[in-house]
Amino acid sequence: MTTSLSAADVGDYAAVLCDLDGCLIAEARALPGAEAFAQAAGDRLSIVSNNSADTGATLSRKLGAIGLELAEERIFLAGELAVRTVAAERPGARVLVFAEPPLRHLATDLGLRQADDLAEVVVLGRDTRFTLASLERALRLLDRGAELVLTNPDLFHPNADGRPVPETGSLFAAFRACLPDLPARVFGKPEPFLIEAALRRTGVAEADAVFVGDNADTDGAAAARAGLDFIHLVANGHPTPASDHPDPPASPTEPTPIEVTSC
Amino acid sequence: MTTSLSAADVGDYAAVLCDLDGCLIAEARALPGAEAFAQAAGDRLSIVSNNSADTGATLSRKLGAIGLELAEERIFLAGELAVRTVAAERPGARVLVFAEPPLRHLATDLGLRQADDLAEVVVLGRDTRFTLASLERALRLLDRGAELVLTNPDLFHPNADGRPVPETGSLFAAFRACLPDLPARVFGKPEPFLIEAALRRTGVAEADAVFVGDNADTDGAAAARAGLDFIHLVANGHPTPASDHPDPPASPTEPTPIEVTSC
Structure with a gap:
């Protein structure tokens, strides 16, 4: 620790x-x-x-x-690894990127084509403008066979005061509310x-x-x-961000101190 | 049926x-x-x-x-029942209503005071402008002891083509992603x-x-x-909306036909 x-x-x-x-x-x-x-x-x-x-x-x-x-x-x-990998694996693919401008611009710079209704890949990042209409649009694409790429599964991260700031995983929870078994390719x-x-x-x-x-x-x-x-590195008293992953996250208020761990 | x-x-x-x-x-x-x-x-x-x-x-x-x-x-x-009940039980209370204009106007008409940072009650409806910033604001209020009122627990409702339109329960799923045990008072x-x-x-x-x-x-x-x-009433082939409720919802694509049921 x-x-x-x-x-x-x-x-x-x-x-x-x-x-x-x-x-x-x-x-x-x-x-x-x-x-x-x-x-x-x-x-x-x-x-x-x-x-x-x-x-x-x-x-x-x-x-x-x-x-x-x-x-x-x-x-x-x-987010960048997700977009770069999609661009490398599917050159010129039609994508719908839910993320802030830097990531959307990167997708365009890498030759991916932003396509609302015909996207083959839906990239979900921490999009601060994501609404129920975004979710409905994404669900329609996934129903048509688009792949969902989740940049990171974090449910929240702590702000400077230790309070939770909702993350990409919180948006993914809304997807899962509509499609409980929805698969996603996670990069983070x-x-x-x-x-x-x-x-x-x-x-x-x-x-x-x-x-x-x-x-x-x-x-x-x-x-x-x-x-x-x-x-x-143990941040005293600050929540440990949890991720929406198969393993249950640790309690947000009690991070487990761990010594340097050799593999 | x-x-x-x-x-x-x-x-x-x-x-x-x-x-x-x-x-x-x-x-x-x-x-x-x-x-x-x-x-x-x-x-x-x-x-x-x-x-x-x-x-x-x-x-x-x-x-x-x-x-x-x-x-x-x-x-x-x-939504209306939720707002009317809050107004009757807590006259003049400070509230943060996440919903469309008709419900927010009703809250004001009933004497409830819209208060972003000091709300005692957070009302969550199907707010089409709800974003991660809204969620962060709500979580802060709940952390301070505000009560969460959920107008309805539906995860989605079907549109005319039978495709899912995300509902209030999808937004609540994002809350629960951050606070898994978060209680909510449900009216629907x-x-x-x-x-x-x-x-x-x-x-x-x-x-x-x-x-x-x-x-x-x-x-x-x-x-x-x-x-x-x-x-x-069985809508052939259309998804049955599910709700985020303790009982597992029926499969969205296989509504169970039920005859008139006497209690």
């Missing part, structure tokens, strides 16, 4: 993969010690986050503005795909990398699935 | 309580036979619906425009409150009234709880 970021904790690793919200920032503000940690970790540091609002490019600029210098190549985000943690993408790009083996996160259910599980050591 | 409305089916009853969507109308159009049925039932007919968008006054005008003449006093709606069917209100106003005893509905899980259950005979 550790309650604050320390460069000493990650000294032995060739790659340091770190969650963003609750670890380095909270509600767009850098947390105490985050800047020093990022500087000490240097090029070994990559961000691995279930963020579905930004791309690496837009987030790199936002982080730079609050003193955290991270190149976009070192930022791995669930606890799936290992973001970590695997970060390791591929950095060229570091699993055994030489560590994952730092504040959520055992998502960060810890993803680290375990990818074969990485895990450092659990 | 009956597949169409017939005045002969309800000839012996002093009061005929009838669901609206799927029975008399579908997607704001009168269904075949609805106008003749309403005329034959005459003053014995009351509408009992989980509608949370209208008041009796606004719905009476809409129905009149499609040939169904029903006085507002004969229309009992989940399958609760018996709408039927009880209709019987009080018409002065007819349970034994002399019949309920006509297309959904055994909500209409049939409400009729049984209130002590009324039930006629199940």
Whole structure:
């Protein structure tokens, strides 16, 4: 267990993969010690986050503005990975992307065609404009055979005061209310795909990398699935975000302290 | 089981309580036979619906425009009952009403005070503008002790083509994603409150009234709880709307035909 970021904790690793919200920032503000940690970790540091609002490019600029210098190549985000994977697997596909502008623009830049009524893939991210009409449109497409891609399964994340900020998984719960057995392809943690993408790009083996996160259910599980050591950063008294995943989430008010875990 | 409305089916009853969507109308159009049925039932007919968008006054005008003449006093709606009950129990209370304009205006007309950050009661109806920001605001109020009133638990209702149109219960599913044990006070069917209100106003005893509905899980259950005979109108091939209620809903595509059921 550790309650604050320390460069000493990650000294032995060739790659340091770190969650963003609750670890380095909270509600767009850098947390105490985050800047020093990022500087000490240097090029070994990559961000691995279930963020579905930004791309690496837009987030790199936002982080730079609050003193955290991270190149976009070192930022791995669930929403961006989902869109990039769809674009790679289905070049030029018709998609309906429920997400903020950066992700929708990325889809267009990658050659995906935004199509309300003929989409083959529905991408669901944390869309702040999502309404019942959006849900009805998505259900119609899924009924016609479209694939549902869920950027991240988080039900909520805590704000700076520890209060829950509803996440993509809350929107997915509304889908599941209408279609209880609806399948979705999930890209974010606890799936290992973001970590695997970060390791591929950095060229570091699993055994030489560590994952730092504040959520055992998502960060810890993803680290375990990818074969990485895990450092659990415990945010005292703050809710641990839960994810809509087969395993029941831990109690939001009682995160389980975990020592560094070797796989 | 009956597949169409017939005045002969309800000839012996002093009061005929009838669901609206799927029975008399579908997607704001009168269904075949609805106008003749309403005329034959005459003053014995009351509408009992989980509608949370209208008041009796606004719905009476809409129905009149499609040939169904029903006085507002004969229309009992989940959203209106919820707001009227809150206003009667807590005069002048601060409320946050997530619903369409007719219901929000009714709340104001009844002396309830719209208060974003200090509401004691959160009323959740089928709000077509509800977003993640709305959910976050509601969660904050509930965390401070506000009561959640759910106008109706329906997860969806079928449109004219039988496709699901997400309902209030889908929004409630997003609440439950963040707060799994969140309690809510429910006014719509399958609760018996709408039927009880209709019987009080018409002065007819349970034994002399019949309920006509297309959904055994909500209409049939409400009729049984209130002590009324039930006629199940089976819409061939159309989904039966499900509700987010303790009892598992029937399969959406296989409504169970039920004969007139005596209590």
